[in-house]
Each structure stands twice: as C-alpha cells, then as structure tokens.
Amino acid sequence: MKTNSPVTSEQVRAGYAQHVVPSYKRSATAPVLVRGKGTRVWDADGKEYLDFGSGIAVNCLGHAHPRLAEVMKKQGEQLVHVSNLFLHPNQAELAGELVKRTGPGKVFFCNSGAEANEAMVKAARKAGAAEGRYEIITTLNSFHGRTLGMIAASGQERLREGFGPAMPGFVYVPYNDLAAVEKAIGPKTAAVMIEGIQGEGGVIPATPEYLLGLRRLTQEKGISLLMDAVQCGHYRTGRFQSYEWILESSGKKGDFLPDAISMAKSLGGGFPIGAVWFGIRLSDVLSPGTHATTYGGTALACAVALEILKIIEEEKLAENIAARGEELKKGLAQLSGKGWVGEVRGFGGMVGVTVRGKTHAEVAEALAQVGLLVVPAGSDVLRFLAPYSVSMNEVQEALQKVESTL
Ligand SMILES: Cc1ncc(COP(=O)(O)O)c(C=O)c1O
Incomplete structure (x- = not known):
C-alpha cells in the first residue's frame, strides 16, 4: 500500500527529539507509522508491519475499520459532545450493553484506564468511609496507570521513584497468594484490587482458586473486590472478562462477580474512552457532585464503543481471537527452547513469551526489523496482542517472522 507520507522518518524523529517530552523509551529505529489497515501498518518509508501490539491492547478491530470510520463521521456530523449535566442516547445505550454483559449494576464513564481505576478506588474508599476504611490492597508487579493515585496503587516501586511522597492508603501483597491477602486485611481495608491477568507485569493470569478465594474473603470481610480489566478485559481473552x-x-465456572470492573483500551478500539462497571454494592456510591470528568462518555466515544460491540458480535470476533490465540500459543510453544523463545503463557489474544539470552527490547527491535510489532512487558516478556479480527494466515505469518529471528 502506498503511504503518501509528506514527511520522511528522519524529519519526524527530529521533530520528536526537539519538541516531544522524552517520557517514552523508544529505540532509535522505532518505526514512524503513517497508515494502517486491519492487522497491518505501514511506516513513512513504505515498509509493512504485522501489528501484534494493537497499540498496547487497544486496536481490537485492527486499523482503519470501515464501520468505525463511518460511525465517527456520522456521529461527528450529528453530535460530538454535550456536558454530562445533560443526557444523550448513546451513553444510556452503552451503559446498558456493558451491564448486560457483566451483571446488575451501573456504569461511570471517563477517558482512560488510569481514570477508570481512580473512579473505582474513590468509590471503594467512599463506601468504606463511615467505618474508617480507606486502604486498598493491591498486588506486587501490578500496573494500574500513571496518575499519582495509580502509581501509588501499582505494586512497582520504580513507577513512584522521583514522584514522592506517594499517596498513602495502598498495601501490596504477592499476586496469586490468597493467604497474603487474608493476612493484610485489617480494620482499615476498603477493598482488594487486582488485574485478572497482569499485563504490564508480564502476562501472568490469576488462578481460578485465587479469584474464587478473593471473592469469598472480601464478601466475608464486607469489603469490595475491584478488577482492573483495562488490558485483559473487553474480549481480549475471547471472553468479555478474563475471569x-x-x-x-x-x-470452575461459577457465580463469580466482582464489585467493580474498570475498562478502557479495547472499549474504544483506539478512540479514547474509559468506564467502570459498578455492581450493586457500589453502583450508587458516587452520588451527585462526588466525581466527574468533562469528557466522560461523549456521544462520539459511546457511538464508537457501541459499534465495536456490534461488530464483535456480528463477526464472531470473540470466538475468532480465542481460536487464533490458541494457534499462536501452540506455534510459539513449538518454538519454546529455541533461540530467544522461553515460556509461553496467556489466554486468547493476550499471549506472553519470556525472552532468553537477550533483552526483550532487543528482540522486539529484531522482530520489528522483520516486520512484526509486539510489546515488551515486565523484565523479560514480549506480549503478542493481535486484533480480534486477526486471520489464521496472519498468525502463521507472525510465527514465520518469529522463527526468522531465532
Ligand atoms: C491493567 C492496566 N490498568 C491501567 C492502565 C492505564 O491505562 P491508561 O494508559 O489508559 O491510563 C493500563 C495501561 O497499560 C493497564 O494495562
């Protein structure tokens, strides 16, 4: 595909170096992307890549989906934004669709994953305020976002370095360790917050026993169970929620339902939107005047999110990513022990591979050189986060590209 880029990669890199805050770690050869279609993107020099990063688990329908382009145009011509002091049909409809897929409750809309988690933590604190409960137990290695609140919530010290003093009220325990949570719960505990699959931490899934144990424990203690599903939710695993x-x-399928679930990333497929589903325990805690965001749940963002849900259903994309993810996992597992490929883990479209003998950044760069984009995670993991629409041929092509770097 012709890119028609009016600028060269060098010009763009120079623009970044001069005018963009250097807060992202990018390799010197990071591609300058100018166009996308489905699972593929093209850089300013016309080079083609298979995009198995999907942003970072964002572009669930790949790039430039014609129905999303159409809905953006149509809604853009009709109504983009109104204040949340007024109402519009799209927000009510999207909230209904999210409740239908999750369980009885209500939805708060915002713009990003970190914001969704902030809302979730505020609600849990407010619910516990009368009893003096404000502490949130989170897990080591977790990632919940980059606001001051969420770097305090995340169980990774490096995120807080230089930004002290950290917001108080978070207690960290090892992931998948139920006894540690039980020990940490005290009279000040308001909630436990976990990712169903730790994403940035290296694609580490919760065990079924941990999930069920946390639900039982939090219910017994009268505290909230909060799930950060920003990365692993919204059909990424082939199910609406990773749990x-x-x-x-x-x-062990059972009656597991947390008290709140945060969402972003795939919810908008690249268009910024975040949301929190609150179950009955927390659904009316954020009462008038207690929380807000100017742009939360705009008519345009909700129209995009609604169209994504329709496309996923009509095109059976949850089933597709579950099947393609298994093929990818199987193919990678066959390469396990060869070259840099170590352990392979994950569910559906969230697959992690540990890197041996090299750094994950080195291997990600080598894969980009052969035209495959993936995302590093943790200290030694590469994430394969293909769009839900990825084809069998594209999975095979990605595996061949991996093999070519061994
Ligand atoms: C599990 C999880 N929570 C929260 C966030 C933060 O989301 P955002 O970058 O949209 O604020 C991320 C982002 O990677 C994430 O993976």
Whole structure:
C-alpha cells in the first residue's frame, strides 16, 4: 500500500527529539507509522508491519475499520459532545450493553484506564468511609496507570521513584497468594484490587482458586473486590472478562462477580474512552457532585464503543481471537527452547513469551526489523496482542517472522 507520507522518518524523529517530552523509551529505529489497515501498518518509508501490539491492547478491530470510520463521521456530523449535566442516547445505550454483559449494576464513564481505576478506588474508599476504611490492597508487579493515585496503587516501586511522597492508603501483597491477602486485611481495608491477568507485569493470569478465594474473603470481610480489566478485559481473552475464561477453562465456572470492573483500551478500539462497571454494592456510591470528568462518555466515544460491540458480535470476533490465540500459543510453544523463545503463557489474544539470552527490547527491535510489532512487558516478556479480527494466515505469518529471528 502506498503511504503518501509528506514527511520522511528522519524529519519526524527530529521533530520528536526537539519538541516531544522524552517520557517514552523508544529505540532509535522505532518505526514512524503513517497508515494502517486491519492487522497491518505501514511506516513513512513504505515498509509493512504485522501489528501484534494493537497499540498496547487497544486496536481490537485492527486499523482503519470501515464501520468505525463511518460511525465517527456520522456521529461527528450529528453530535460530538454535550456536558454530562445533560443526557444523550448513546451513553444510556452503552451503559446498558456493558451491564448486560457483566451483571446488575451501573456504569461511570471517563477517558482512560488510569481514570477508570481512580473512579473505582474513590468509590471503594467512599463506601468504606463511615467505618474508617480507606486502604486498598493491591498486588506486587501490578500496573494500574500513571496518575499519582495509580502509581501509588501499582505494586512497582520504580513507577513512584522521583514522584514522592506517594499517596498513602495502598498495601501490596504477592499476586496469586490468597493467604497474603487474608493476612493484610485489617480494620482499615476498603477493598482488594487486582488485574485478572497482569499485563504490564508480564502476562501472568490469576488462578481460578485465587479469584474464587478473593471473592469469598472480601464478601466475608464486607469489603469490595475491584478488577482492573483495562488490558485483559473487553474480549481480549475471547471472553468479555478474563475471569470468565480463567474460571471456565479450569472447569470452575461459577457465580463469580466482582464489585467493580474498570475498562478502557479495547472499549474504544483506539478512540479514547474509559468506564467502570459498578455492581450493586457500589453502583450508587458516587452520588451527585462526588466525581466527574468533562469528557466522560461523549456521544462520539459511546457511538464508537457501541459499534465495536456490534461488530464483535456480528463477526464472531470473540470466538475468532480465542481460536487464533490458541494457534499462536501452540506455534510459539513449538518454538519454546529455541533461540530467544522461553515460556509461553496467556489466554486468547493476550499471549506472553519470556525472552532468553537477550533483552526483550532487543528482540522486539529484531522482530520489528522483520516486520512484526509486539510489546515488551515486565523484565523479560514480549506480549503478542493481535486484533480480534486477526486471520489464521496472519498468525502463521507472525510465527514465520518469529522463527526468522531465532
Ligand atoms: C491493567 C492496566 N490498568 C491501567 C492502565 C492505564 O491505562 P491508561 O494508559 O489508559 O491510563 C493500563 C495501561 O497499560 C493497564 O494495562
């Protein structure tokens, strides 16, 4: 595909070096991307890449989906934004669709994952305020965003370095360790917050026993269970929520429902939107005047999110990513032990591979050189986060590109 880029990669790199805050770690050869279609993107020099990063688990329908382009144009011509002091049909409809897929409750809309988590933590604190409960137990290695609140919530010290004093009220325990949570719960505990699959931490899924144990424990203690599903939710695993997949695939499907679930990334497929589903326990805690954001749930963002849900259903993309993810995992597992490929893990479209003998950044760069984009995570993991629409041929092509770098 012709790119028609009016600028060269060198010009763009120079523009970044001169005018863009250097807060992202990019390799010197990071591609300058100018166009996308489906699973593929092209850089300013016309080079083609298979995009198995999807942003970072964002572009669930790949790039330039014609129906998303159409809905953006149509809604853009009709109504983009009104104040949340007024109402519009799209927000009510999207909230209804999210409730239908999750369980009884209500939805708060915002613009990003970190904001969704902030809302979730505020609600849990407010629910516990009368009893003096404000502490949130989170897990080591977790990632919940980059606001001051969420770097305090994340169980990674490096995120807080230089930004002290950290916001108080977070207690960290090892992931998948139920006894540690039980020990950490005290009279000040308001909630436990976990990712169903730790994403930035290296694609580490919760065990079914941990999920069920946390639900039982938090119910017994009268505190909230909050799930950060920003990365692993919204069909990334082939199920709407990762806990459905985790519990189902271990034969432990049951009545598991947390008290709140944060969402972003795939919810908008690249158009910024975040949301929190609150179950009955927390659904009316954020009362008038207690929380807000100017842009939360605009008519345009909700129209995009609604169209994404329709496309996923009509084109059976949850089933597709579950099947393609298994093919990818199987193919990578066959390469395990060869070259840099170590352990392979994950569910559906969230696959992690540990890197041996090299750094994950070195391997990500080598893969980009052969035209495959993936995303580093943790200290030694590469994430494969293909769009839900990825084809069998594209999975095979990605595996061939991996093999060519061994
Ligand atoms: C699990 C999780 N929570 C929260 C966030 C933060 O989302 P955002 O960057 O949209 O604020 C991320 C982003 O990677 C994430 O993976």
